[in-house]
Amino acid sequence: MCGIYGTTIPYKEEQIRQKLEITSFRGPDQMRWETFPYREGCLTFGHNRLSIIDLDSRSDQPMTYTDRIHIVFNGEIYNYKTLRSDLQKKGYTFTTESDTEVICATYIEYGENCATQLNGMFAFVIYDVSKNILYGAKDRLGQKPFYYYLNGNQFEFASQISSIQLFNNNLSISQKSIQEYLTWNSIPSPNSIFNEIKKLEDGHSFTFNLANSDFQTRQYWDIDYANKFQFKGDFQEAKTELEKLLKDAVGIRLVADVPVGVFLSGGVDSSLITAMASKVSGEKVKTFSVSFNEKDFDESSYARQVADHLKTDHHVIKCDYKEGIDLIDTFSDYYDEPFADSSALPSMLLSKHTKKQVTVALSGDGGDESFLGYQRYQWVRSNKKIYNIPSFARKLAVGILDHIPHKSNRLNVLSPYLKLKNIEEAYLKSMTNSNASWMKETYDTKNIEELKYLFHSNKNIYERVSDFDLKTYLTWDINTKVDRASMAYSLETRSPLLDYRVVEFAQSLPTDFKLYGNNQKRILKEVLYSHVPEHIFKRPKSGFSVPLSVWFKNELKDYVLAELSYASLTEISCINAKEVKNLIDQHMSGKWNHYSMIWKLLVLKQWLSKNGNGYSIV
Template structure:
């Protein structure tokens, strides 16, 4: 786990060093950069967080056979099996790292070798013989990849701030601000700057140094047609148990201490349970504790830890430390990002790093096994969409006349023409009356996954979330939160074999009646008693709703008063002001909007020198 950087722009050594130092928290063990090519026209830089083969021989930029150079961020979990194949084919290795295996696999198999990799990664290879740069990003988008291309020069990095430094040709994207205000993040391939893009998950990128051309290609995607698992439910449960166990085992391999994030929920508990079965050492587990009522799940995590006999650590989250993270948020999330659970994620990472360098997480379970509350709501509301439009509109009008804000949200939702449109609105915000923009912020290509009508509604929205919410929100949150404290996070449930297997299962294996994540729960109950989990599902959130009305009230009203709101583009400041007042008087919970605006304002204040176009 590291930070990568590279460019064909002729920056001097001091400038390159500053670009790397900007994200040195991603890899504090070694900062390195090198100029390559006959005229030194390619610069590669790297911030190393040493995880596998801690020796300096595996520092990057790494050169293989004097002609292949690489900068690589992430982990290849199956690198040892690939290495065995390559050794049989005559390749020799001087390190025990996965970095060297990537280079050899590229030489042996060409660009298609990416499909052999099981891992989380973003990398770029400089092939001196072919005079090209070849890069790739992992299937799920766990590792970031930003790039700048002006038709002649190419620049890439793990974080946008490295590209931003010394680049005088960037402008802030008004359209991306609209996307952010709607979604809470900026969807791929866009970034906050018009001139910088993100490489999409499951894609490769190639830059020809001679013709100055750039091309991108997908190497993995979700199947449009449903694939069918042919066994019975017990067969599927056993297969899934073995897949998760193997995915956990692969991710426990490291030359540094490894732990597990344990919230006490289904996903993290199944990872913790199978981790205890695949290692002889006592597993270290970590959870966060809040003092506010309704936000503290640490007692459930403790029950799971007690049953599994892990070395459990509870991290206390308090108001003062939360405020400190808020004020420094954009140092690590260096483009606007509004998932408030980033704050407890950062706190969890900060204190986990004191004990371990790698932590396994349960991310990815809800998307693959239909676990979110909104899936249940979509299943319920789908029956309403079978009614004639006139009756649906009447239901919307009746609900909209009610004083309760949830009914008003339902009323707004029922106005959408289709269930697919409703789900996109639910994933963003069903009420956009506070936005003031001409940008079509709902126009994303990933909506195509909602149109694969050979699959049922639940499977389609699950596919959509895998390609959008998991990639753009969850993975961004976890990568930045953990790397802020030089901690590597690994997600066994995002192993592509598990993702593909989950997509092959009948829907009722995953969601039967009211039982969401059915098969994942049954795998867990083989290892941890069911009664521990007989409670409503809880999210990983901060008590911002209360903080904004109490401890942080003065901060919010100062940062988002009428004069300050007028400085924020693409919003109707009068409508927003009304919503802030609603939150403060307790009539409506508007904390997501308040947090979204606070983050954007903080970022814009730090980037006043750029024009918004």
């Protein structure tokens, strides 16, 4: 797990050093860069290393393999030992114990198809001297970030925007991306906050020809949204196969030359990962959870029950608003484009204190998307029949609702949904701003390519919303949150439920293996209950959240009112400052809960204050 950087732009040595230093938190163990002359110019590769596998300096990067290959790599290849053994049988030799060297040999053996051989989370770039090209790839589910800037023969890439942004005078802030951020809470791939900087999409690779500057991307992996692969066995057979897969996915993620722990919230996913880790590890597992003073947000007691049952070495991290405001003040230093998932704050806090004892932590991310765990999937189940009612009848109901004075919040929310054509449009609306009255311009949520995973007839609605979430919410939001929160404190996070084999297996299962009436994540729970008593989980599902709604009305009230004063709001061009001020006042009075909008605008305001000077917004 590291930070990578590269450029064909002839920056000075001191500038390269500063570009690496700005993200040194991603890899504090070693910072190096190297320049490679080629016929048309010079290429520089840089690397900030967080040492995980083969701690010896021989595995520092940039790394050279057989004089033909130079590489910078961020992430982990979990099947590298198997690949290494297979490659050795084919005559390849290795001088380190690292997975980086294995990527190089895999590229020589399989060429531009090499990414299909890798099971891991990764973003890497190879300079192939013999072909005079750069080849790079990003993992299937987008766990590792990769940004790039392309302007003719000027190509620059990095793990975070800030490295590209520094000393680059050709950037402009994207008005469209700000609107996308206000709609989705993050900026969808392939866009970034700057018009000129793009994200490499998940499951994609690229080539950049150094001779003629030709840049090409191609998709090497996708989820099975055509529904071609279907599990043929019964539920018990599926459960046995899933447990086998999970044990292997966890086992290969426990391999490290540094201490490893597990994030344990007390929910189904993290408890299952902890149970698997306890099963396959030869040592007592270290587990970590967060505790809040506000009891409605504190689930640490459930994590303690699981930890006690599995006999882990458990650590509870206590959080209050004072530490929370410290994280808010530095938020944009790590999330270096606007990002509004407030669960990033407890994720940062958890990472900060976990790092004091381990360098790698396993998480339960990915279970909800693949195994139908989000509460909104029950919302789909409850509301899809509404769209069997003829549209004229729904329009009549809307007319009646709109004329009811002082109607409840539930009726206020219901009315716009009745106007939509189908449950697919309703789900799309639920994933974006349901109330955009405070935005000056209406953003078209249908301008994303990922709609193809939702609007088709190959699968039922539950499988389609699951696929859509895997391609949007997971990659744009969850993986961004986890990467930045953990790397802010030089902690590597590994997610066994995002092993592509687990995801593909989940997609192949019949829906009722995952969602059976009100029983969500059915098959995951059945595996879990073989290791941890079922009664611990007999409670409503809750997200990993921080009590911002309470803090904003109390301890952080003055902070919010100062940061989001009317004068400050008028500086954000695409919002209605008067309407936003009215919504903030409603929140402070306790009439409505608008904490998510407040947080979203606090993040945007902070980012613009730190980054907006000198850039035009177009």
